Amino acid sequence: MAIEITRELLKGLQSCVANQKDKEILETFESVHHADIAEVLEELTFEEALYIIRLLDSETTSEVLMDIDEDTRERVLGELSAKEIAEEIDELDTDDAADVIAELPEERKQEVIQEIEDKEHAKEIVELLRYDEHSAGGLMAKELVKVNENWNVMSCVKEMRQQAEEVTRVHSIYVVDNDGKLKGRLSLKDLLMASTRSKIADVYIPNVDYVYVHDAADEVANIMRKYDLEAIPVVDELGVLVGRITIDDIVDVIKEEADKDYQLAAGITQDVEADDSILQLTRARLPWLFLGLIGGISAASIMGFFDEALSKNAILFMFTPLIAAMAGNVGVQSSAIIVQGLANDDVKGSVGKRLLKEMSLAAVNGAILAILLFFFVLVSESDINMAIAISVSLFAVIVVAGLIGTFIPLFLHKRGIDPAIATGPFITTSNDIFGILIYFSIAKLIIGF
Amino acid sequence: MAIEITRELLKGLQSCVANQKDKEILETFESVHHADIAEVLEELTFEEALYIIRLLDSETTSEVLMDIDEDTRERVLGELSAKEIAEEIDELDTDDAADVIAELPEERKQEVIQEIEDKEHAKEIVELLRYDEHSAGGLMAKELVKVNENWNVMSCVKEMRQQAEEVTRVHSIYVVDNDGKLKGRLSLKDLLMASTRSKIADVYIPNVDYVYVHDAADEVANIMRKYDLEAIPVVDELGVLVGRITIDDIVDVIKEEADKDYQLAAGITQDVEADDSILQLTRARLPWLFLGLIGGISAASIMGFFDEALSKNAILFMFTPLIAAMAGNVGVQSSAIIVQGLANDDVKGSVGKRLLKEMSLAAVNGAILAILLFFFVLVSESDINMAIAISVSLFAVIVVAGLIGTFIPLFLHKRGIDPAIATGPFITTSNDIFGILIYFSIAKLIIGF
Incomplete structure (x- = not known):
């Protein structure tokens, strides 16, 4: 109630x-x-x-x-x-x-x-x-209903009634051999339909999905989601049935993984909730902000190198926040798609192909945005060189940001590091720095200061 | 296999x-x-x-x-x-x-x-x-096993065997009255344990969770997750049992919701996958980038107002990317926590209290970061006024960004709009603009140009 x-x-x-x-x-x-x-x-x-x-x-x-x-x-x-x-x-x-x-x-x-x-x-x-x-072992419960393949349905039902009292929800009845090795399963429905004298060995379903006790929790979640399973047996290295994992635990795993990735993308390093204390929230938020501060100081230093441009080409400096923001946005978009694909296990094919695709995509987006910006600067500043410099830089920055956003998560994943840390402040900050460097370098080439 | x-x-x-x-x-x-x-x-x-x-x-x-x-x-x-x-x-x-x-x-x-x-x-x-x-109606299946409360266990088992052939997985047996109204449920386990002559009315569990056919899918997901349910019956406005929803469909709802929120936070407006075509990916990514472009142009215009500062206070301009980045990061962090809290239905209490808490939190983070930046600028530029102007602005910008990041999702939620759109480029862009405006205004007050 x-x-x-x-x-x-x-x-x-x-x-x-x-x-x-x-x-x-x-x-x-x-x-x-x-x-x-x-x-x-x-x-x-x-x-x-x-x-x-x-x-x-x-x-x-x-x-x-x-x-x-x-x-x-x-x-x-x-x-x-x-x-x-x-x-x-x-x-x-x-x-x-x-x-x-x-x-x-x-x-x-x-x-x-x-x-x-x-x-x-x-x-x-x-x-x-x-x-x-x-791991699967950390998720599983020992409560399960198992029967020996050598029993008949009658003794199985009797034994089951006893076991079932300890098990809150019976999903499947697992069938094991004399050594406790997992052989297959029986559904309650099958048992309900079978004659009481049948031998278990004759009625069980031998094809059963299972996971090993050391398999990672998110792999187990992917398997159960892919095959629509409500429970999965867990076996040890010898194939002996040691536990079972039910879907309600997996729902929590999926939810927690998703929440964690979301928070990481937003620059929150620990699992926190809106109701946590200010100290906890500060601890979770300060590290990425500190990284942002370092990034901002680096960007300021880079701009310091180009300060001879300031007197004649002040307009360049007005557009640095735009360049930095676009670099960050594109990087976060690219990395989010890769991180999500990796989490759902559907990023296939070579890294080179991925990067090529991202480059084409960034080139399309970049070209559209650069053309818009070109006309805006041309009309508002009536300075064609400046308009060319700013829009060409924007294009270059978007392509590079897309490549960085795609490459870093793939690289982290290959090295066994959770790529989710790459979406968000990490990408934003590095793209800010690269973006500003590229921007002023290209502008210097075109305008010459 | x-x-x-x-x-x-x-x-x-x-x-x-x-x-x-x-x-x-x-x-x-x-x-x-x-x-x-x-x-x-x-x-x-x-x-x-x-x-x-x-x-x-x-x-x-x-x-x-x-x-x-x-x-x-x-x-x-x-x-x-x-x-x-x-x-x-x-x-x-x-x-x-x-x-x-x-x-x-x-x-x-x-x-x-x-x-x-x-x-x-x-x-x-x-x-x-x-x-x-x-909605619940859109998720439910018509396949279910139901029995009349006036039957006995024997006829119930017989009827069930027939119904069960059409139902892939029997979770619960629902008990209805003569009008088809949901009265309660029977677990297969209970049925297995009950005497064949018992009347259903005497053995069923009357307390049963259910949802209405027009309830929203994410509400159903929250209920099933909260109560660890593997199936939930769906009733119409009259209380008549019309279908049931199983946990595997809910797993998909949870996963899709989480993926969608993650993509929105990363500035991707449509449900896309890494393997979609470049056209689809462009369509999903361009709108937010376009917003970012508008934001960047606005930021450039704001900086234009302050260009008299440029000759004497060039250093101010070097720090605009830092200010913009910090405003964006803080805004995204604050909004992510609120958006997640709203999705998990655990944001309670008044908006005023929330904003006060966020303000304290931002003040703590802001003070720490502002002090660090103060000493950096003081040491590198040996200009105490400049150091004060930049660090005080950073503090103010962080507090305002935190408030905007908290307020916008709460406001959208109150208006019945999915607050998830607020995390990401929307917050980043508006915070960029506000951040730069605040920054130059405070700097002008302190340094005076």
Whole structure:
């Protein structure tokens, strides 16, 4: 049931907390979805939220904690005892449990893990903690339904019912051999349709997509999106089934990747949100601004070399912001298309061909814009040499900016660096500098100063 | 089964097509996933791809067509007869079928719909065509499994087996009353666990999330992501169950939204890919570049007003690219955070508070950068007035740029315009102009020219 966050609701809750009206609080949140509870809590003060979290049963709390803002979660976990955290962990699926534990300080991890009552659960969580959080192993859960290929449908259904109680959503039933190696899958639908005496080996689908435990998270996302999968089994180097990844985790990966790339393109270096503190936001924004400052100082120095032009050709200096802005815009456009293509895994063919295409494209755009600017300068300044110098430079700058914008992400990608850092201030700044250098060099050649 | 796209594979296929070795072609693609076939076809010429598409059975072709690039699909459909298209359509789920038909020219739509053999299917497709493609109705499929609350589990299973044959993936079984109104849901797991004599009314889960047929696609995506849903039922204004949306369609919505916002931030106005034609790419990129040109010309005109400063204070002009770049960078950073917050629906509180926060943030960043620049100019130019003028201007420009970057997206959002257009060239250009205006005005006040 959705709950609407109104001022009255918040006021009511705050007074309940102040007066310790626990029953009323519990009634308010009865049968409310944990994602909605999390949203309500984020509107309260930390102490109020903590009070309510302590009140709710551990099944609800554990889910609420998964939905709440990361910073708040960290603070809440800091206030709870190892035993209290372990109780929450017991209620979570292994993948979420491992995520929560991974966020704890090193010495608390140990304490919490030792307090987990279900030892099997604890063992699985410890296994998951080994994997990098951006790998298939870091995404997968140990909860899955698997059956042996040598069983028949009847015993399979029996066994499954038992396993299914621990698994929130059954997507596929995985079929393994006696060594635990993944052989194929059964859909619930198939099982529903099959005769109870059939052997699993005769009814399962042997062609099954899977990923290896060390595959990167974004590769897994691309595979699941490409093949429209809702769950994918994860195997280790021996082909043994070790976990499964569900689409809801992948939706988060896709969203996070996209958000991160967007922020990088805008010159924000860390994952921040509008509601983060000014200190966090400053830390995320200052580095690129600092780079911009260095770039601006370099541009000023370059212009210093050409200052003999200033007295006679002042008009040249009026157009530097235009040249710099166009260089930046073209560079960002080119790099964005390449970065997006690389992320979606559809940039194919040689680097040379890519650059040639970008050059033609920039030449078309550049020619159109240069002609417009030529006539503008000619009419407003009645100086044909100046008009030629400025428009030819604009053309050259646009072509070079396009090439830089295409080349840098491809180069970074080849070197194994996330090309997303190249869209935005990095490209803008380097294109500003190159643009101004090219501009004054060409102008000097044509006008001669 | 995945297939690796090698030069040999493509060469082999091309020679098969040239020599009409149909059997070999079919063998190559046997049990290859349609998404992989689509990738292979995109590496061939259009004529080769068309030849192979005509060869494959209509079940495969229909899925391949859904995975292939939109432009290629349009061309392929242009080559097929209405009857051929109808055969493909017959194999597709209603949502995909409606998407394909929606892309056809108006007069062909009619022809194709009339050729569809399964009249029930045709009727459902026609119904789906009524909805806006960015609404819940435009995303939903008519294929779903529903049972009446008055049945018992036994008859329910029997009915379900029949319905399930038409539904690729059963997520939930929806429970409706005699009027077809959505009452709740049953999970396959629950059904598996329930006694066969129970009445559905006694075992179903009454609390079920749903969306209305006219809800916007991105709202549906936010709901499904928030509540981790894998499918959501869609109801009409009367509460009658009319379809369901599955997570794989939502994954595409999320990805497309993110890609679009990223491109807008980079100054690309239409949905393009790295592999599109130069004409398409030019059309998508030129508008913002044109805006940048206008901006640059305006900046040049503003500088023209201050040209009396040029002879004595040339150094001021050297720093205009720095000021413009910083104004642009800060504006893009601020707007990106707001745009992302709005998209994720977590920008709350008043506009005034937002602007105040952004002002403090910009003031912190601005002060740090201004102090750095002050010392640089002081040391390199030994002119304290100039150093004060340039650094004070930088501070002012950063604060104003931050405010503009925050205000414009919020304003657009309030007016019902997608704020994503505000990140990127729009903000950069307006901040360039304001930045230069502020810069010279403050400099004039301090230095006096």
